Amino acid sequence: MYKILEKREIAMRNTWYKVHAPHVARKVQPGQFVIVRAFKNGERIPLTPVMWDREEGWIVLIVFTRGKTTARMAAELREGDGILNIAGPLGNPVEMKKFGKILAIGAYTGIVEVYPIAKAWQELGNDVTTLHVTFEPMVVLKDEMERAVGRHILETVPIDMTKSFPENMKNVTKRLTEKARELLEKEEWDLVFMVGPSGDQRAVFEVVKEFGVPMKADLHPIMVDGTGMCGACRVTVGGEVKFACIDGPEFDAYKVDWDVLISRSGYYTDMEMMAMQEYMKALQGGGQ
């Protein structure tokens, strides 16, 4: 059991959990993740330590409410409760070196995963610009980002209530690629780095490719164990099958087979929707 020291909603659908997990806090490096299992009948999901304190033994997770697991976490976990399991840190830290001028992009809650990486790169003497594109009510870590890096650019998109969520998401993708293009046209970059939905990562990559700037992407395939045991997270990179949890999660965007990644990420969507609907019904019916 890992005790929740603090929990609050920091933006629409974004919850902040400060959790006691000394085994993770003492070792975690930017770029790594943990696997969380919050409930007895729950799923194992990957999340990213955003901040940590090695002495006090806590980590901060910022979680976007997406499907049933993350919705349950938001609805059912209280301060003082425990999270059943937090395994990690897992995956490889990002490369810590002087790249020069870096554009680090986060779409939606992806920016929280960019935060520790961008901060560390900046501290190492890189000139880091972060770009965060999201819906207006979902802005997170604005002040922290501004303090951590050379320049933080925030682009928000209003939610159009007359349109469906996927329609709205298209507007974010559009703004993301436009803004990336603008920055690439105006300035010289040594590296682009990005976290966000695979579809958006690919859309940005298509733009970056035109400019020939090196790009790294933090990939988010579906994971189960996170230790290289199950093979669920396999991705094709440079024609080879790699396991994102132990070979990644960060890869050269030029080598990733984006079609396979995007297709595999959506495999359970129908079942996830069903689980979510049943959960919502149960919630409205007065709990399970």
Place this chain on the structure above:
Amino acid sequence: MAVKRRIIKERVPTPERPPEERVKSFVEVNLGYTFELAVKEAERCLQCPYDYAPCIKGCPVHIDIPGFISKLVEYRDDPDRAVKEALNVIWACNSLPATTGRVCPQEDQCEMNCVMGRVGDKVNIGKLERFVADYAREKGIDEELLFEMVPRIEKKGQKVAIIGAGPAGLTAAGELAKLGYDVTIYEALHEPGGVLMYGIPEFRLPKSIVESEIDKLRKLGVKILTDHVVGKTVTMEELMKEYDAVFIASGAGTPRLVDAPGINLNGIYTANEFLTRVNLMKAYLFPEYDTPVKVGKKVIVIGAGNTAMDAARSARRFGVEVTIAYRRGPEDVSARVEEVEHAKEEGIKFVYFVNPVEFIGDGNGRIKAVKFEKMKPLDERDGRGKRKIVGTGEYVTLEADTVIIAIGKHPNRLIVNTPGLKVERGKIVVDENLMTSIPGVFAGGDAIRGEATVILAMGDGRLAAKAIHEYLTKKRESKNA
């Protein structure tokens, strides 16, 4: 005991749930003996003398088989006493009898050698072992034995770290704790048990049994740290500094994939992913349990070992058509005989001499069919005694909307990458005492063998415990001297 013994040729059968009923659930298939039936079966044993008894020689950990069987007959009027005495005999060599009684390939080990086989059926040693363990657990007799054992333990004041809570690690932990060492197991997953928890399905090995075996270790004072991945959460170097000895029992957890186009199509699972979703995460109870799994209408399982059988029978329980596709012939199937029979009874089809060469998608990223090359056997045999096979250049395509790959596994890479640790072809190299190239670091189980069996892993756990005990005794003595 009675000198003139009537030889009973036939085995006393154990009741099993009928196939029609069991393909619908994950409840255990074999129901095991009652005390009366167990005694009847025990009476069939000829009580070969200990030095001769071929069953003991066939057992990788040399359980005194006639010894434990005789207790059941000797104390037949006092079932509790009979079981307690029998369990005591078994525990001298094997601390997880409820598990091994269920999953050991007895037909290739103890039972293969049983003298009764010359006149009739071999003694059903596996089911007798299982009976003793189950009865003892249900009646709390194992707790009683343990309770008598714990106060006699003399603390050694030395610490041992064990990596992995599978059968090898659990066994070593138990033995070392009994010897008075301070033992901590580091386990990557959220539940200890290794393959026993995430691999072998509930209908073959109920999880509550594994849990109760692990509970006993905790009562012996063993600490288990779940969610701790060695190589990430703690490094080998840190463990070596903090502990007096380390035992690596991390198993062979990395799945091997078929090197063929289309391997990343949706609907192609590794057996590990499929079984982990189904067993450990209970995906068969989705959406009550949150982890999904997709089982199509036509499932092809590639491979024919225990893993393949477990994957196939688990898939079958979703009410779908399942075919096992194997590149060799029926005589080379490596799964336990009982499981193969159960699989056939449950309506699983077997196709032999086919090797996958391409996974064909439906155009939307999902698997639709598998293209196989037909193989043919040669007269030559390979190193493992299996017949060599060659491709024929002819192909066959079978439809499938779910494919499960069960063609073997490699040891976990996170540990194998430790500097100074000698590794050959992915397996950790050890000497006859199971010590690795790093002094004070031992290894056993699937991590050194590749894929083996539960009992061999446990045998390694015992041997390692003994070797670690000797190593640490010397260390203690040289410190005191």
